[in-house]
Amino acid sequence: MASRSIRQRRGRHKIHKDFELQLTSMMDILVIILVFLLKSYSASTNSFATVRGIQLPISKTTEMTPDSLLLIVTPEAITFENQRIVEFVQTADSVGGTSPRYEFKAEDLDENGMRIAKLYDALNRARDKAELLRQKSPARDANGQPLPWDGIMAIQADKRVRYDTLRKIMYTAGAAQFKIFRLLAMRQPQS
Amino acid sequence: MLKRPSTRRRSTAPEIQLNLVPMLDALVTMISFLMFTMAFLSFTMIESPIPMVSSQENEAKLKEPPLQLTLTIKDSEVTLWSPFDHIQPVSIPNKPEGGIDLLKMHEALVGIKQKFPHENQIAFVPKGGTTYDDIVQILDSVRNFDKTDPPVAVLNEKTGVSEQAKQLFGDVIFANLLGGEE
Known part of the structure; x- marks a missing residue:
């Protein structure tokens, strides 16, 4: 052709x-x-993101979430400001988040199993960095001193995480001079 | 009878056509930018300060011991009590099918709020096995009024006018965070 x-x-x-x-x-x-x-x-004022494999609880509270340092408890590990800090004990069931255990390795804990050592170090580093930024900032109080560090931490956790895990995290944050915790949840749709 | 007017038009003016392409470009750019930057997840938060140990001097300064309403989660029930015996302890058994009876707990809390309208703080003592989901549901029930709740009037000391309380017990502190019973 x-x-x-x-x-x-x-x-x-x-x-x-x-x-x-x-x-x-x-x-x-x-x-x-x-x-x-x-x-x-107009309704989105924060830059929080969630990660795969995490199921957030739903809350009726309507409070807005200002930006703050973010700690995420995933089925595999604890991440703080996008850095993986501590990994949980993994089993065949817990991989992939089907039935996570959220158990710490014995060597990761100190102070009678209440404080998470690696997380404590990471939180201290974050606090030092925040305080340094405050000192360099032109914002000053009435006496000309740098504004005090707010010590706020947002916690985003899977709804299956038990209080004993959260308690260790909050205890560690308290030891690192964090003062306020913001427990994050998904906002319930308005009916 | 009048003749129907002619439908024929004789016009010499050129047909105007709006150039929509630049506007379309701008819209597509704006939509892309907005979709890239907006947060599709709607978060909310429950704020809780870390508990502070009060000194004996501070306690001595208080003329009257505070209510210090405490909510303790146990295996089979929830207890509302005051360490200074301002209220009779209230025990709310769990539902027969399991789980905390949030409705009855909320009713009991509204009753306490009516007696102590100025009180906003509650000490929360969950047990180690309480899940994060349960904690959020309990705190929702503890902090917020429902639409069906009776209004609670609170005297605004600045204005001297009674106002409706906005939150039930809005300031939640995890009382056993630094140690103590679970």
Whole structure:
């Protein structure tokens, strides 16, 4: 079969001179999407993210969540400010988050099993860094002193985590001079 | 009878067509930016300060011992009590099918709030096996009023006007965080 000439092939795809794409309906859709996004955007004031394998509890509370240092308890480990600090004891069932155990290795704990040593070090480093930033900041109190460190930590944990695990975390944070805990949850949809 | 007007139009003005392409470009860019930066997850938080050990001097300064309402989670019940005996301890057994009876606990808390409308603090003593989900549900029930709850009036000391309390017991402290019973 003889091949068609280039001119013939071009002619086949030739668009008619008067053809004009109707953009009005697309504009309508895009404007609606834009309005929806702008309306939703005002409600999002934090930069918290969640991780895969974590099921957050749902809360009726409507308080907004300002940004703060974030600790996440995943089925595999504790991460603080996106750094994996301590890994839990892993078993065949706990891998993948099907039935996590949230048990610490004995060598990771001190002070009669209440304080998580690696987390304590990480929290102290974060506090030192925050205090240094406060000292360098131009914001000062009435006496010209740097503003005191707020010591706030947000905790994002799976809903199956037991209080004895949370207690160790909060105890460790308290030892590192954190003063306020923000327990994060998903906001219950308004009915 | 009048003749129907002619539908024929003779116009020499060129047809105006709005160029929507630049506007479309701007909209697509804005939508991409908004979708990239917005948070689709809606978080909320329950704030709790770390418990402080009060000195004996501070305790001596208090004219009257505080209510110090305490909520203790036990294996089969929840107990509301005051270490200074301001209220009779209230025990709320768990539901027959298991789980804490949040409704009855909330009713008991509303009753206490009506007696002590200025009190906002509650000491929370969960047991080691209490899950984070249960803690959040209990704290929701402890901190917030339901729509069906009777209003509780609180005197605003600054204005001298009675106002409706916004929170039931909003300041929650994990009392056994630094040690003590579970």
